[in-house]
Amino acid sequence: MTVFSNVLVVLDPTDSQHKALNRGLELAHKQPCKLTAFLSVYDFSYEMTTMLSGDERESMRQAVIHDRELWVGELINDARNQGVDISVKVVWHNRPFEAIVHEVLEQNFDLVIKGTHNHDILKSMIFTPTDWHILRKCPCAVLLVKEHAWPDNGNIIAAVNAGSEQDHHQSLNQRVISNAKAMAKVLQGKVHLVNAFPGTPVNIAIEIPEFNPQQYNSAMRRHHENAVAELASQFDMAEQDTHVLEGMPEDIIPALATELDAEMVVIGTIGRTGFSAAIIGNTAEHLIDQLDCDVLALKPANFVSPLAKH
Structure with a gap:
């Protein structure tokens, strides 16, 4: 079966x-x-050379692009000889994430594959890494790759927000599980459904004496367990492959991924931008650095990239 048919592989x-x-x-x-x-390439020094005319600068840019095309061609030569349908695209752009998203928009890619690095936490708060820009602004699925292998019979985690009654979360849950099951067929793996739910808010327990934290916790757990059970039944998943766990998703999901030695975590991301993204961030972004396996991030069906031309 084919899950993704037109794939953009971002080289580093x-x-x-x-x-x-x-x-x-x-x-x-x-x-x-x-x-x-x-591959997106850029050299600031070429833009600052006032001694050259516009045509000469463009000629130098094209020379760099051609050199990089030859390098990429060497990388993929063996694959081409083995019959893989793979082409080369090198562009000159000073913002790699914009180059990637524009390419997706122009060529209708349905998946972007990109290697990821460990982000410095302090830097991540001040400077948004390319990975995070892509997660927020790329309209198609994004697979962020780490070194973890893809052996047969491995585990794939579908991370859902089953307790939410908001339409965009419910729609994303469907997309996450559908894609996780499709990838499991491709990888001959097994899907685990995970849902994290928040524990009792400490401030409420302190401020309202008659508040019963145990009762609240039990009701919250039942609500999420019922929602997950309904999702599992829709997708013919066994109860033993569902995990309803108390805690924050960015803590629960990496811990379960380690326990299951997961090959991939599939997650929905709503693509916040601007001030709310800087303050709140997305669960997917918090997860990237803590996972040792691949992350497949999906957008809602009606997502429109802020970089799309109106």
Whole structure:
């Protein structure tokens, strides 16, 4: 079966292991798809050379692009010889995430594969890494790759927000589970459904003497267990493959991923931007650094990228 058919693989010249490319090729061997090996290049010094005319600067840019195209061509040569449908695209752009999103919008890619690095927490609060921009603004699915392998019979976690009655969360839950099950068929793996629910708010327990935290907790757990059971039944999933756990998703999901030695976590992200993103962030963003496996991030069906031309 084909889950993704038109895949943009983002190359990183500083990654000697070429995690994203290897993952893209692995996907192409497991299911039919077209790959595009993509590289965004930029050299500020070329733009600042006042001695050169506009045409000369453009000629130098094209020379750099051509050089990088040859480099990418060498990387994918073996795959091409093995019959993989893979092309090369190198662009000149000073903001890699914008180049990636524009390419997705123009060529209708349904998946972006990108290797990820461990983010410095302090830097992440001040400077938004390219990964996070892509998570927020890319309209298609994004697979952020780490070194973790994709062995057969592995585990895939579908992380849902089953307790929410908001339409966009319910829609995302459906997309997350559908994609997790589809990827499980491709990888010959098994899907686990996980839902985290918040514990008793301490401030309420302190401020309202008659508040019964145990009763509240039991009611909250039942609500989430019932919601997860309903989702599981919709997708013919066994009860033993569902996990309803108390805590924050960014704590619960990595712990379960470690326990199950998961190959992938599939998660929905609503793509906050601006001030709310800086203050609140997205669960997917908090998860990236804490997971040792791949993260497949999905947007709601009606998501429109802020970089889309109106």
